[in-house]
Each structure stands twice: as structure tokens, then as C-alpha cells.
Amino acid sequence: MLVRCYRGKLSVWAAMCVLVLCWFYVFPVYRLPRDKDIVEEVLKQGGVWQKNQTGIDLYRKLLTECCDPRRMFAVTKENSPTGKVLWYDGEFYHSHTVNNETYPLLVKSRVSPSDRQDNPLRLPLKKCAVVGNGGILRHSQCGRDIDQADFVLRCNLPPLSKEYVDDVGTRTHLVTANPSIIEKRFQNLLWSRKVFVDSMKVYGSGYIYMPAFSMKTGTDPSLRAYHALADSSSNLTMLFANPEFLRTVGRFWKARGVHARRLSTGLFLVSLALGLCEEVTAYGFWPFSVGLDEQPVSHHYYDNILPYTWFHAMPEEFVQLWHLHKSGALRVRVGRCSAQGGGG
Amino acid sequence: MLVRCYRGKLSVWAAMCVLVLCWFYVFPVYRLPRDKDIVEEVLKQGGVWQKNQTGIDLYRKLLTECCDPRRMFAVTKENSPTGKVLWYDGEFYHSHTVNNETYPLLVKSRVSPSDRQDNPLRLPLKKCAVVGNGGILRHSQCGRDIDQADFVLRCNLPPLSKEYVDDVGTRTHLVTANPSIIEKRFQNLLWSRKVFVDSMKVYGSGYIYMPAFSMKTGTDPSLRAYHALADSSSNLTMLFANPEFLRTVGRFWKARGVHARRLSTGLFLVSLALGLCEEVTAYGFWPFSVGLDEQPVSHHYYDNILPYTWFHAMPEEFVQLWHLHKSGALRVRVGRCSAQGGGG
Numbered sequence: 001m002l003v004r005c006y007r008g009k010l011s012v013w014a015a016m017c018v019l020v021l022c023w024f025y026v027f028p029v030y031r032l033p034r035d036k037d038i039v040e041e042v043l044k045q046g047g048v049w050q051k052n053q054t055g056i057d058l059y060r061k062l063l064t065e066c067c068d069p070r071r072m073f074a075v076t077k078e079n080s081p082t083g084k085v086l087w088y089d090g091e092f093y094h095s096h097t098v099n100n101e102t103y104p105l106l107v108k109s110r111v112s113p114s115d116r117q118d119n120p121l122r123l124p125l126k127k128c129a130v131v132g133n134g135g136i137l138r139h140s141q142c143g144r145d146i147d148q149a150d151f152v153l154r155c156n157l158p159p160l161s162k163e164y165v166d167d168v169g170t171r172t173h174l175v176t177a178n179p180s181i182i183e184k185r186f187q188n189l190l191w192s193r194k195v196f197v198d199s200m201k202v203y204g205s206g207y208i209y210m211p212a213f214s215m216k217t218g219t220d221p222s223l224r225a226y227h228a229l230a231d232s233s234s235n236l237t238m239l240f241a242n243p244e245f246l247r248t249v250g251r252f253w254k255a256r257g258v259h260a261r262r263l264s265t266g267l268f269l270v271s272l273a274l275g276l277c278e279e280v281t282a283y284g285f286w287p288f289s290v291g292l293d294e295q296p297v298s299h300h301y302y303d304n305i306l307p308y309t310w311f312h313a314m315p316e317e318f319v320q321l322w323h324l325h326k327s328g329a330l331r332v333r334v335g336r337c338s339a340q341g342g343g344g
Numbered sequence: 345m346l347v348r349c350y351r352g353k354l355s356v357w358a359a360m361c362v363l364v365l366c367w368f369y370v371f372p373v374y375r376l377p378r379d380k381d382i383v384e385e386v387l388k389q390g391g392v393w394q395k396n397q398t399g400i401d402l403y404r405k406l407l408t409e410c411c412d413p414r415r416m417f418a419v420t421k422e423n424s425p426t427g428k429v430l431w432y433d434g435e436f437y438h439s440h441t442v443n444n445e446t447y448p449l450l451v452k453s454r455v456s457p458s459d460r461q462d463n464p465l466r467l468p469l470k471k472c473a474v475v476g477n478g479g480i481l482r483h484s485q486c487g488r489d490i491d492q493a494d495f496v497l498r499c500n501l502p503p504l505s506k507e508y509v510d511d512v513g514t515r516t517h518l519v520t521a522n523p524s525i526i527e528k529r530f531q532n533l534l535w536s537r538k539v540f541v542d543s544m545k546v547y548g549s550g551y552i553y554m555p556a557f558s559m560k561t562g563t564d565p566s567l568r569a570y571h572a573l574a575d576s577s578s579n580l581t582m583l584f585a586n587p588e589f590l591r592t593v594g595r596f597w598k599a600r601g602v603h604a605r606r607l608s609t610g611l612f613l614v615s616l617a618l619g620l621c622e623e624v625t626a627y628g629f630w631p632f633s634v635g636l637d638e639q640p641v642s643h644h645y646y647d648n649i650l651p652y653t654w655f656h657a658m659p660e661e662f663v664q665l666w667h668l669h670k671s672g673a674l675r676v677r678v679g680r681c682s683a684q685g686g687g688g
Contacts, residue, residue: 101535190534190564190568191445191567191568191571192571192574192575193537193571193575194574194575197575220534223535224534224535227535227536227537230536230538231536231537231538231541
């Protein structure tokens with residue numbers, strides 16, 4: 001009896017140890033530098049940034065090998081014919097088979113005689129701006145810089161109203177929309193769809209990029225978003241993120257030490273841009289509560305609502321971005337754009 | 345033991361007798377004249393019809409007393425403020441409480457200084473045409489007659505395409521739409537809504553009258569139909585049929601021998617017209633498989649798809665209509681409209 005009790009305790013302790021080790025692996029706070037050290041490091045780097053074509057080429061090659069962004073970033077008529085099984089990347093054992101209802105909703109890749117390419121975008125993209133929604137953008141005066149890019153990518157249907165224009169710009173070529181936003185902000189588009197359609201007009205005639213096949217619950221709202229735009233003859237084109245691409249990009253960064261349950265939309269977009277663009281600048285990526293001037297920074301440039309769950313590993317992702325910045329593969333802007341100084 | 349067995353058999357027989365009696369009560373085929381007799385009776389009456397103002401006034405009075413169509417035919421902001429409990433008339437023990445989502449969707453009654461009235465329609469209505477969808481309308485040439493009415497009421501979103509215009513006319517002031525049509529023909533409006541919005545254009549700038557609160561499953565599709573029209577700035581106005589009105593009209597006809605599980609939309613509309621209009625003509629009501637010329641008649645003027653269940657007691661309803669016709673309270677047209685003869 002005593003032996004059995006002892007053994008029982010031992011296995012409980014063993015399980016606890018495994019759990020703690022997993023926890024350290026998934027939330028690797030211990031491996032990250034302190035916020036203060038990161039701020040100091042960014043300040044040290046200052047406004048200096050040197051483009052490194054070798055670094056750019058290397059990352060494009062690595063991303064092409066792992067994830068093939070040109071061909072795979074969206075669910076297209078070419079990579080997903082009727083009958084194709086799309087396995088949800090955000091959950092286990094669920095899939096959607098492309099059928100007669102979904103196939104007509106998929107975008108067609110461009111095929112031109114001179115440049116046969118398997119991608120809905122007009123490639124090559126030259127200067128790309130990936131705009132995160134960090135509070136660091138507030139008073140950054142980066143709007144003009146962002147608008148000067150050839151291709152502007154934004155995250156999660158951000159507001160572009162007049163008060164933010166100076167800081168975030170006006171142009172959008174691709175904007176992501178999580179199905180959860182469709183649920184929360186537009187009642188899953190089950191009732192009126194006018195508010196949704198009207199509020200999409202701010203994104204001009206670009207692409208809406210939705211992870212329709214990441215979670216099962218997100219598919220119907222995403223398809224409804226497609227129909228709402230199509231019914232209203234919107235200038236926007238719906239692109240469904242390919243779950244295979246999201247999965248391979250996740251693995252790519254996991255192998256480089258980013259151990260979140262899921263990558264942020266921002267890092268997905270940066271990865272896409274690194275794969276497709278000749279030059280990438282990232283704005284609005286700053287997951288710390290104080291800025292370079294040691295003043296508090298809000299979570300988003302438009303509000304300070306913190307995420308409900310710690311789903312992403314934002315500081316860890318930032319360390320990766322900063323590594324890319326230092327190596328010259330992309331530029332991360334975190335200071336004021338009009339001023340000369342102020343890091344990044 | 346023998347006694348118990350004998351008693352058991354007796355109660356089974358008693359139950360059977362009650363069931364048979366109920367069946368005779370609900371489906372009173374035995375009480376109805378034969379189809380042939382009805383056709384002969386209609387032919388005998390011929391084209392002769394004499395308006396009887398006393399009969400018209402009497403039915404308007406009876407319907408006002410039982411059902412108050414002027415005030416109650418639709419769910420309005422006046423008769424159904426927030427908090428009002430609407431009991432579904434098509435099923436037991438279910439209700440919808442008017443709330444902040446539904447109240448703004450309700451129509452407002454007209455109130456003019458000269459003629460204060462509690463009704464969304466511009467009353468009084470003079471000559472009304474209630475158009476059923478019976479195959480009897482085919483080759484009737486009644487389109488011009490129908491279009492000459494001041495107010496045209498139609499049932500269940502019927503087609504009004506070019507090929508039918510001569511027989512059914514083009515004008516519509518009120519058309520009913522059952523939620524089941526929204527489900528079958530427009531996939532419950534969960535996906536694209538363009539086909540629905542476009543196909544409603546044929547009904548001009550009239551009213552769509554939907555029994556949104558008859559069955560619980562019909563509420564959501566009806567509310568979605570409202571939003572689809574509102575989002576597209578349609579000229580049509582949505583009216584939700586008041587379940588209280590549908591219930592009292594049902595009782596009115598039950599007391600006069602119509603024992604169906606539910607009245608047809610046609611008889612509801614005739615009742616509404618008798619309550620609101622100065623003169624009513626009914627077209628397309630003929631629930632028999634042969635016409636006056638003994639030739640086969642299709643179920644609808646646009647198809648011959650029979651209803652899935654014998655939900656309504658159409659021949660019984662027709663007998664009531666013919667009774668009204670003979671008494672001069674309304675006119676039932678069953679023959680060709682351009683020709684002189686041909687009953688009704």
C-alpha cells in the first residue's frame with residue numbers, strides 16, 4: 001500500500017515537471033530579453049538602417065522553400081479545385097472540401113503571356129509597407145511614408161478615419177479581416193450588412209484577406225463577407241488565406257523560436273511581404289507598454305483594449321522582426337517618421 | 345380476465361370512433377358538394393354578378409368586429425411597442441417579445457390631421473383585386489382587369505414575367521411572402537441576397553407582407569428579408585403579418601365551416617380586402633383539377649407542382665368564396681376576362 005502511494009506521488013510529480021517544461025517552451029518569457037533591454041537596443045540602433053540585398057534574397061528563398069507564398073498564400077481556383085480538401089490550420093481533424101458553393105468564390109490567379117504566374121496579385125511588388133496596429137503609430141507622422149509604398153498591407157480592418165491619416169496613411173492594397181471581427185462588429189452578417197459594406201469602402205479597391213479555413217466557426221462568416229461584398233458590387237476582392245500557407249509559415253517561425261499557439265496576423269503578413277516584395281518596411285509593430293521615450297504606449301493606435309487571451313507571443317515575434325531589421329532584410333519603423341532620429 | 349379484455353376492446357373502439365369523427369370534422373369532404381356540382385353551379389351563375397352593398401357592409405362589419413383588420417393586420421409600432429408579446433399563431437406555446445432589434449423594423453401607421461387612422465396603408469382602398477395563383481388564370485386575359493384595380497394584392501411572390509402579363513397583370517400593391525419561400529428559393533438569405541433583392545423589383549414600390557411570427561422557424565428568415573430590402577434601399581416596404589390578426593381571421597372562417605389546419609394565404613388576403621376595400625374582386629381562385637370547359641387546369645398558373653401536404657382546405661374555402669360571390673359581397677372571376685360569358 002505504501003509503495004503504491006509512493007509511486008502515485010512520483011508520477012504526479014513527473015507530470016507536473018513535464019507540464020512546467022511545456023509551459024516554459026510555449027511561453028518562453030525566460031528566454032526573452034527584458035523590455036528595457038529591447039528598448040535600449042532599439043535606441044542604440046537608432047535611425048540607422050542598411051538594406052542588405054543578400055539578406056532579402058536569403059529570406060525570400062527560405063520562405064519560398066518552406067511556404068511558397070507566391071502560389072500558396074491564398075485559396076485560389078488553381079491550387080484548390082473542386083474536391084480539394086482544405087484542412088483547418090487552427091484546429092485538429094476538421095476540413096472543408098471545396099464544393100460547388102465555395103469554388104466560384106475563389107479568386108483566379110493572373111496568367112499573362114509574358115509573365116505566367118500563379119498568384120492573384122500583380123507581381124513583382126516593389127516597396128511594401130506592412131502596417132501593424134500598435135499604439136506606437138500614434139503621433140508617428142508615418143502616414144506619408146506608408147502611402148508612398150507601392151503595396152500597403154494592413155491588419156484586422158483597422159480604422160483609417162481622418163484623425164489617424166497623418167500617422168497611418170490612407171492607401172490599402174490588402175487588409176486582413178478575422179472572422180471574429182465579423183461576428184463581434186457585424187453580428188456575423190446575419191442581419192443587416194450595410195454597416196459592413198459601407199465601412200469596407202475605406203479600403204478602396206484592394207484585397208480583403210480572410211482566414212476562412214483556419215477555424216470551423218470562421219468559415220460561414222467569411223463566406224457571408226464574400227457575398228456581402230459581391231452583392232453590393234464592391235471594388236474590393238475577397239481572398240481566403242490558404243490554411244496550408246498559414247500552417248507552413250507557423251512552422252517556419254516555430255523552427256526559429258516563436259512558440260505561440262498561433263502567429264499574429266502581423267507576422268503572417270510580414271512573411272508574405274518578405275516572400276513577394278522587393279523591399280519591406282514594417283510599421284506599428286511594438287508590443288511593449290512603454291515607448292522609446294519611456295512614455296506609456298496604448299495597445300492599438302485607436303484604442304487600448306488588450307487582447308482577451310494571450311494567444312500570440314508578440315514580444316517574441318518582435319525580437320524576430322528586430323533581428324531581420326538589424327540584418328537588413330526588412331526595415332522596422334518604431335519612431336517618428338518625419339524626424340531624423342528615433343530608432344528604426 | 346375475459347371482462348378486462350372485453351373492456352379493453354371497447355375503449356379501443358371508442359377511441360377509433362372519436363378519431364374518425366374528428367377526421368370528418370377536420371377534412372369535411374363528405375360535407376362538400378362534388379367538384380362536378382360546383383362547376384355546374386358556377387356555369388349556371390355565368391357572368392352574372394350583382395354588387396350588393398348591404399352584403400359588403402355586413403362582411404366589413406363582421407370582420408371589423410372579429411379581427412379589426414384596419415388596426416391589426418400588420419405588426420406596427422403602434423399595436424406592438426417594445427415589450428409586447430407576440431404569440432405565434434401557427435404553433436403552440438411560442439412567442440416573440442418585441443425588443444430593441446425588432447421594434448425598429450416595424451412599420452409606422454399613417455396619421456394625418458384630416459383622417460387619423462391606425463394603419464400603414466393609405467385608406468380607404470376603393471377597387472381591390474386579390475390575385476390567387478390558380479392555373480385558372482392561364483389564358484384568362486385578366487391582366488388588364490387586374491391592373492385597373494386601385495389596389496392589387498398577390499400571394500406568395502408569384503412570377504410576373506412577360507409571358508404571364510396578359511393573364512395576371514403587372515401592378516402589385518401588396519404581395520405576401522411565406523418564410524418557407526425564403527428558405528427554399530433564397531437559401532434563407534444566409535449567403536448571397538442579390539437574387540432575392542433583384543427578383544423583388546418586379547413588385548414595384550408596394551408592400552411585402554410576411555407572416556414572420558406564425559412559426560418560430562419563420563422569424564429569422566423574415567427579419568433577414570427585411571434587412572436585405574433595407575440594405576439595398578429597395579422601394580418595397582416590409583409588413584409583418586400580425587399573428588393575432590391571422591388567429592382571429594382563422595377563427596372567423598372556422599365558425600363558418602372552414603376546418604383546415606390553417607387558412608390559405610388567399611383567404612387571409614380576401615378577408616383583409618373585405619375589411620379594407622370598398623369593392624373586392626378575386627382572381628385565380630380555383631382549386632379543382634378541371635376548368636369550366638372540362639379541360640385540365642394546372643395547380644398554379646406558372647407550374648403544376650402540387651402542395652406537399654394537404655395543409656389547407658382549398659375546395660372548402662372556394663365554397664365560401666362562391667357564397668360571397670353569389671351574395672354580391674365580392675366578385676370571383678374564374679372565366680376569361682375579355683370574353684362576355686364564362687362564369688364569374
